[in-house]
Amino acid sequence: MTDLLITPEDDAFRKQIRDFAARELDPDTRAKVARGAPLSREDFLGWHLSLHAVGWVAPSWPTEHGGPGWTARQRMIADEEFFRQHCPPMPGFGLKMIGPILIRFGSADQQARFLPRILSGEDWWCQGFSEPGAGSDLASLRTRATRIDGGWIVSGSKTWTTYAQYANWIFCLVRTDPQVKKQQGISIMLIDMATPGVSRRPIRLMDGTEEVNEIFLDDVFVPDALVVGEVNMGWTYAKALLEHERLGIGGVGRSKHLLERVRGMARAAGLDDDHETRSRLAALEIDIIAVEATTLRLLAAAEAGRPLGAETSLLKIRGTEIQQALTELALDIAGQSALPAAESGCLEPPFENVAYQFLNWRKLSIYGGSNEIQRSILAAQVLGL
Template sequence: MTDLLNSAEDQAFRQEIRDFVSAELHPETRAKVSRGAPMTRDDFARWQESLHAKGWVAPAWPKEHGGPGWTARERIVADEELFRLHTPPLPGFGLKMIGPILIQFGSPEQQQRFLPRILSGEDWWCQGFSEPGAGSDLASLKTKAERTEGGWLVSGSKTWTTYAQYANWIFCLVRTDPEVKKQEGISMMLIDMSLPGVSRRPIRLMDGTEEVNEIFLDQVFVPDDLVVGEINKGWTYAKALLEHERFGIGGIGRSKHLLQRVREAAQSTGRADDPEIANALDTLEIDVMAIEATTLRLLAAVEAGVKIGAETSLLKIRGTEIQQALTELMLDIAGPAALPTRDSVGVQEPFENAMYQFLNWRKLSIYGGSNEIQRSILATQVLGLK
């Protein structure tokens, strides 16, 4: 695959990353990632500890808040190289979502309290946006916060809350004013999940895992100092958060890593010369190069001070489509070999987790705002269609 990030400086940086990973990544974790297997909390925590000690745990954070001071180009090189070396991608709810929002909108006290613990992994965050009756339409959420002395009492429920079984904090969108236009009556609050009134229930997915949960909030007290920014400005903060998220959802490093795995699977099964398989692989390689170039262009614009908005929806749509197409192609190559037989305990390499990834990654086009919603955003905000 032609690499757009292959200058002498890129190569020196890649070598630094390789040396670090070779010394720090636990072999068991590396093996899990290389097979596409599910990760445990210990896998994530162990790797975050190593990255934090190196100062690399939050690539996009400003240096004054604990980031490494990397350029947009260095962040993409690092993402690509870390995936290639089979490191576990850290859950982004703290590092890529609420962390940047607190840096941008949080109070100094909130920054001092939470940012160091996000970096170290002492606090594990989850995201309380989606609700049972408000999937991609976040503005129609029903979870409410009622004023009380010194703070708010929050009641309602959230769903599809990823890794909430590990989390000790949740950032939530809640309705604080039901009388105004629905986007204008929402606030963002930080909630300690050990408080009375907070409970969770796992949701079993079709891939057999329970990585998402329902969250129930029953008169949970949230003090005023745990409201992010201003009351009723949560919609503004949510849009900024989703823009941060969608830059990452493009998944260039993940796509390159999986593309290589699919190529190797095709070669190992003698299907690399199959015209249909070869054409699909070449098409997906071009797609990955295109989204990489687009991401570099948008990140360079951000670094130059240009405000990027709805354009990140394009990264979300195409990035998730590419990743899903790669898991589908892996299944096409595997055929019946992706399924366990009566005579064996499980599926053998390279297909032992092909079915899990195919099923699990159906979520990619739904979370972060479904791709259908993203197309509507592009149509109205970029193309000017009504």
């Protein structure tokens, strides 16, 4: 796979990342990532601790809060190289979402209390945004908070909460003022999952995993100290969060990783000289190059002082389309080798996760703002329609 980030400085940095991953990553975890298998809490946490030990676990954080001081370009290289070395893609709820929100909008007390515990892996955060009635139309959320002395009583439910079973904290968007325009009455609250009134129901997905959950909040008390920033500013903060790490949303590292896996499948299936398969692989590699080149072009513009706007939505759309197309190509290569059920014991490498990944990765075009929402954002904010 062609790399575009290969100036001599890039190469030196890349080697540092590669050597570290080769040395520190647990071999069992590496093998799981290499074959696309579902990862456990221990897989994620083990790698998290390795990264934390050298100060690399939060690449985008400012150095005063424990970030490594990498440039955006270096973060892209690190992301790509970690994927290449089969490192677990770290869930971003603490490191990429609530961490940056607290750094930007949190109180000094909240920063001192939570940021070190995100870095150390002591806290695992999950995200309470979507609700049964509020998906793409997130601002219509109905979980409500009622003012009482010293804090709020929160009631409602959240859904699609990824890895809530591992989490001890959840950050939630809740309605603190039902009288105003829907975007203006929302706040962000930090809730300890052990608080009375918080309960969880796992959601079994069609691929057999239970990586998402429903969270029920029944008269949960949230003290004022756990409201982020100002009351009723939650929507603004969440939008700022969506702009954080925007350049990473093309998922170039993830795409390249899957492309190489699918190439390996083509070899294993004896299709590496098959014209149709080669053409599809080549076309998808070119598609990935286009996303990478666009990412770098936007990065260069950002470095030249032009702020990134909504145009990064295109990276999410194209990146996820490519990844889903790769899961389809993998299915076509695997043929009926993909068919035994996961628990049958009859699936053989390298095809054991092909069907399950096809099913699981349908999520890519749904989550993080569905691709239809992203197109609407481009139309409204970039094209002025």
